[in-house]
Amino acid sequence: MSAAGVPLAWYLILGAVLFALGAAGFLFRRNIITMFMAIELMLNAVNLTFVALAYYLGQVDGLVLAFFVMVVAAAEAAVGLAIILTVFRNRASLGIDEVQSLRN
């Protein structure tokens, strides 16, 4: 199985695009959970970049980094969701736009 693949740059560009998409989600979604998921999307994009670069450099380190990113993401998820929970308890809503009592 050896058909011409695509240049590495494509993977990286895909990563960039997904990163931007994640950012877009953070910007345009109004549901806290969705925003959080958008961040996860961004992290995935970064991971893709790591992996692609690992391939490019022929090193395992990139993969290790990707692995750590996953762990961190998991940890963030746990705390993040807990925080979201408390917000929901106090506000009975996940609408981010309701969460702006702190302002000038």
Add this chain to the structure above:
Amino acid sequence: MDGLLFLIFAAIAVVSGLNVVLQRQPIASALSLVAVMGSLAMLYLLLGAQFIAAVQVIVYAGAVMVLFVMVIMLLNAGRERSAGASLMASALGVPLLAGLAAALAYVMLLAFPDPRPVRFGEFREGGAAQVGYALFTRYLLPFELTSVLVLIAILGAVALAWREGRK
């Protein structure tokens, strides 16, 4: 062949990524995020990172996303209502994002002009063995740190989610 695979999964990834952004229904976003992750796992395989691909599916798509879905269900977060809006975000959002994507993509093209196609199987370091070895040798410190991190995550989650009532 693997060029085709790339295109397919890249397409899936982008489309479901878009879906994450466009869906007003959190659960839908969650599911499409799972799809993104799945396709990314495939791309990892293409890049010869079997171990990461596996972890991606098991931990990420599996555990983390399940957690998300669970919370969504728990708080039965319905369609989001649009209360108030951010002028800043809606006005600048699209051009900014476009700019960001463009800039990054441009950097990539500039930095990796090498036209040689990515070939499946060229990179053989991606196995669990190699990753594991790296983890427990060169990257011992961060690995240990992740344990602390997870510990904090648990502690934090407890500290926040705990209800006095249950004492």
Add this chain to the structure above:
Amino acid sequence: MQQLWLIPLFPLLGFLLNGLLGRRLSKAAINAVAVGAVLASFLWTLKVLGALWPLEAPHLERYFTWIQADQVRIGYDLALDRLSAVMLLVVTGVGLLIHIYSVGYMAQEGGYYRFFAYLNLFMFFMLTLVLAANFLLLFVGWEGVGLCSYLLIGFWFLKASASNAANKAFIVNRVGDFGFSLAIYLIFANFGTLDFARVFPAVSRQPVESGWGTLTAIGLLLLVGATGKSAQIPLYVWLPDAMEGPTPVSALIHAATMVTAGVYMVARCSAIYLHAPAALEAVAIIGLLTAFFAATIGITQFDIKKVFAYSTISQLGYMFLGAGVGAFGAAIFHLWTHAFFKALLFLGAGSVIHALGEQDLRRMGGLRGKTPLTFWTLLCAALSISGVPFTAGFFSKDEILLAAHHHAPWMYWLGTLTAAMTAFYVFRAIFLAFFGEPRGWRHAHESPPVMTLPLAALAALSLAGGYFDVPGFLAPLFPAAAGHHQAGLAAVAAGAGLAGIALAWLFYVARPGLAERTAARLGALYRLVYNKYFVDELYEAALLRPVVEGSRRLLWHKVDVGLIDGAVNGVGARACGVGGVLRLIQSGNIRSYAAWVLLGSLVALLAALAGGSR
């Protein structure tokens, strides 16, 4: 060493004693201190003069350094030459008489000790002025006498008019002093010293300035100072108001001594003026104009002291004329005689006021019988000032007019006319006061001897004072006043005086009421003169109000509060405004925050890609 410094010192001690302890001292003690101090310096003056006679060369005494300006020493140095000798005699002599007179005059007044303290202080400064051996010390005396005049004019400070007059006097004098001080700076800058003994020789080594030059500038600036102190056009306005002060003050300060300081200073600086003809000419013209102009006003006044005040201005004008035409000796001569008869006039007027408690000529009349001594002494003074032959005034005035004629005939004629007017208004005052029927006063009484004795002494001096040949005495100091004696001119001048007297007789004794009719006929002109040509009003409108209102409305309200503070507060407001705008970033909305983060990162990204953009 003749211990010249003792001469001013005695009055200073008198001042300190009376000033610090006066409130606890008895009247007698105060008198003793005050009069004693002046007497002491008078006697010491005589002693010194006796010792130094005939005082060919100036006698200089250096005491200690006052200010060491860079390399230049400005010291407490006193000098005595024939010029200052004359002044010393006038100041201490007349001063003594007036001190004695005041004992009687002020007997009933409150603040007795204050009065005599001030009077002594004045003597101190006046003597410093006269004895000063350099310009700065002269300036000390100059300002000091101004201060005392301020204090004494405002002696009755409960009266607004008094304190106003006092302020006016001081401030107008300050305008003059402004010129004087500039002259001093110029002298120092050009000659590197302020000592008379160094400046004048240096000056006389200069060529005579044909046109405009430093010396001329100095001369004119000095003249500005002189016009202030000696009440010449345009700065004479303070002197009439100064009559708010007690009459002895008017006599001592505003007739005999202080106001003549200007003349003294001009004479002292003759070296400069002789090398700056333009400046000298200015002196002459200002003097002449003042003499004439003041005389016209004098004719129309009814306040007896005002009449004499304008007469003083006029007579000072004469002295300036004299100096201006180069007859410095004559000017000082007139200063000398004037000191006697004008002091006498004032003291006499004081005695009258003391008798009636009234200053308005229209409410006097017929006092001759009641206060004969005052009358006769006043008459002597009047004759003398009118230049009736063989009185003191005759000689001095004659000298001046002669010199004037030699300098420029028209000056002589105008001077003569002035002389006539002088005679007229003085005798007008005499006749209105002592002749005719009493107008509105009940009882009057002659003053006590402590007042009349000085009157008598002065009367004698104003008759005989002319026989002391001051010009001759001063000849070594000044180039001989040109123009030999011309009997004709003298006769004309004397005639003019007599004519004036005759006219006064006609108007106020022979044909009472004629004056009113004439005044009515003259109408507008009379009113103009009667109101002193509205000069005060003019100054008020043209100088005072613009300055005050301008400062308040424009400088303070507009510039200070409006512009500068406005700008400052504006900056403050602007800053807060910026803050207000920046606060808008903090909308509290996460997604717009995210947009900021995004914006920032994109900018950073692009900037970095651009390869670092400073």
Add this chain to the structure above:
Amino acid sequence: MNLLDAVLALPLAGFLLLLALPREREEALRRLALAVALSAFLLSLGLAAGYRTGAAGFQFVTDAAWISQPKIRYHVGLDGLSLWLVLLTTLLTPVGILVSWRAVSRRVKEFYALFLLLEFGLIGVFIALDLVLFYVFWEVSLVPMYFLIGVWGHERRIYAAVKFFLFTMAGSVLMLAGIIYLYTYAGTFDYTELLRLESSGALHFRPTEGWLLFLAFFISFAIKVPLFPLHTWLPDAHVEAPTAGSVMLASVMLKMGCYGLLRFSLPLFPQAARDCAPWIVALAIAGIIYGALVALVQPNMKKLVAYTSVSHLGFVVLGIFTFTPLGLDGAVYQMVNHGISTGALFILVGYLYERRHSLEIADYGGVATPAPNLAAVFMITALASAGLPTLNNFVGEYLVLQGAAQADFRWAALAATGVILAAGYMLWLYQRVFFGAAPADVGRQVYDLGRREWAAMLPLLALMVWLGTATETFLPAIRDTNARILEQTRSNVEVRVELRRPPLEVAR
């Protein structure tokens, strides 16, 4: 630890001591503060006695290490310029304490503590020979004054205090920038070292640099002086400050600016200083006339006096920037004079306020009748500040104007008008307050000077006469210091306009 350090340390010690004491025992606090201030004054007399005129360089020098890198040293010393200003400070502090004895009744402890801290800072400013040390004292003196105005002041005290602080701060940060920038050139903060470098020509800036550096220092000094048009903080600060505050502010703090000009601006940046001189002189003269005119029409006594300060300090700046020995001597002399006479004026106004509780001139009149002594003292002070010969201000003004006349006669001519106006506003003020018949309530409220009030005024009156007549007590030290400063400003500067020699110089 020589005498000078002791003089500096004493107030600081007093400050700490006061902080430690209980606030209830107010009389004791007052006494202690007075004792400290007086002993500081007596010590400083020792300085005057021990000062050797003509000796080169600084005296009573202490040069101890403070901060290692960059080298910032505790380097203090005294010369003819600082000597009298230090004495002025140490003299006026006890006077100020006496003046506030009854006037300050609340928060006594803090008041006197801050007052001593203020003295500490002020003395430090005048003796610091290290630029950073100077800046430190400069700012330290700012804080207590801010509190004195803000806490013990009158109605609009807060506005005034903040304005005062911000004005000074805005200036001083620029100075800080200047100091540091200078360091990046010279590699030292030490004043004497800098002088050496400057005169050896080691400090050559590019023209613009020199100018900017000069301005950085100049602006902060000009604000402090205050030089027209940067003066608007002064009237507010004065009107609102408590009497003692006004005294210290007018008498000493304003001198910090003038001192800075002489100590730093001229010697360190001679070229720029000479280049800017005409403009600065223009501002100074504008200030002289402007301040006098505005003072003329003030309805509020303190404001009036404040504006006279603007006018008087215009003379100082004028004198400094004539670059003539006379001008500089006069400027320094005038600093001291103004300290004495304006300080006295503020004290007297304070006395009036204590009696009538108003600063409005309109609320007074005829005070001379119930309070003849007060009237007499006020008269002498007013005359002093109006520049009457034999009193202090005359000498300073004469020297300044004479110097100005040597540099450019027109300057003298313009500036001298300020002297006329001085007589105007002073006598007019005096007339409206003291002359005339006293209204009933004035007669009731106003009483004559008390013993403590005399005690505060007498030394000042004595000094007015002393400074006015026996100038040789003070001038020699000033003279040779100024000579050195001028020497410094001539060093490697091509003087564009050489001073006009007398065209008619004959007395060879």
Add this chain to the structure above:
Amino acid sequence: MTAAGFLPGGVEFLRLLPEILLVLAGTLVMVLEGIGGRRRGPVLARLSLGALAAALAAAFVAHRYGGPAFSGLAASDGFATFFRVVVIAAGGLVALFSGAYLRRESAERGEYYALLLYSVAGQCLMASAAELIVLFIALEISSIASYVLAGYLRSDRRANEAAVKYFLLGSFATAFLLYGVALIYGATGSTRLADIRQALAGPLPPPGALVAAAAALLFVGFAFKVSAAPFQVWAPDVYQGAPAPVAAFLSAGPKAAAFAGLLRVFLTAFEPVSEQWEGIVWTSALATMIIGNFAALLQSNIKRLLAYSSIAHAGYVMVAVAAHSAVGTAAAMFYLAAYVAMNVGAFAVVSYFARRGERYVNVEDLAGLGWRQPAAAALLSLFLLSLIGVPLTGGFFGKFYVFKAALEARLVWLTVLGLLNSAVAAYYYLRIIVVMYMHEPGEAVADLPAPGPALKATLWASALATLALGIFPSRVLEFAASAAALGR
């Protein structure tokens, strides 16, 4: 190659002793929290204080045995020691005065102290990390703990909001940071700062665009944590919403640690390409100062005001970074030390004053404090004066050194503008003093209890530090200078 080469030797543990101690202590506290009975709060508080003290000592031990650790991923050098001391001290001060506050809110539980200790541990590690991924994880440890702390009062809506904002934006920014790591990894093939430096300085440097982008993205990540413009947006809301002690903590430890990371990364790894990022830093510094100071002018809520002030101070430090020199680094270090002392002190007073439920957090509420609680007010004034930068306080020499560094780097305009900014800043700090001393006491101070011993201790400690740094800064500065020579 064998694993043996990678197993850390004993000394390497010593080099990370502070972190290890803190983590262990945190865990211990957490466990005890589970088993301990009532009144355990104060005990745990003392325990954690002890742990922090020990860690402080350990920091010096680690310094004594300085050197790389764990195959060069971390390093215990002077730089690390300096920041370890700073953040541990900050954590200690906060822990010291948190107790009273938490008791008042009846929320003194072990988790709080555990999280605090963990967070401090993370910050220490940030200071000593020599490799990007370690740095990243350390950052996450510090951040996640502080996210939770921000929302620690879970029933308090403001706290929730603060937490969620902090968390979401924080992880958002983290993503950028990570992306930057990825790019630099791709460019140089390593994430070790030393290697990166070599690669960038080496004969055949990696593609400039990639490096530039990496630098930019990394800067974004750090700039967010130090709340530099335009990434400061989160700070005011979070500081205002978070409990006062936590706000104090956030403004001190994480900020200092993030600066440590920033300095280390940019002055070792990216030093060779400084021209590519100094412009960004310059701009950000200026913007930060301006936004911080000017926005603070109109604040009425004192916590928010202090938040803006802490933004402004980040700007000043950023000026030192912009100088990118050893002197600048030393200046930044000194500044942060001084800043931590005075800022924690100020927040301590606020937390003491706020009362239950933070009723009184407006500037006006402080009216008359100066005469009701002279000591507290005087110390607060001291801190404020130090924040203004008045001499004889640490704040002054902080600014002094920062701008000296800037001028030596010829950043003239940045200096002038910065100094003018500090003059503007004087206004809003003075306002607080004005209210305390020049306004008549209001109801807020009427029933104010005297400060407790712990608070007193905190205040005096901070005050002493502030004064010490202001009067005898030499020792600290010398140490900073010796430690500042990064990557050389």
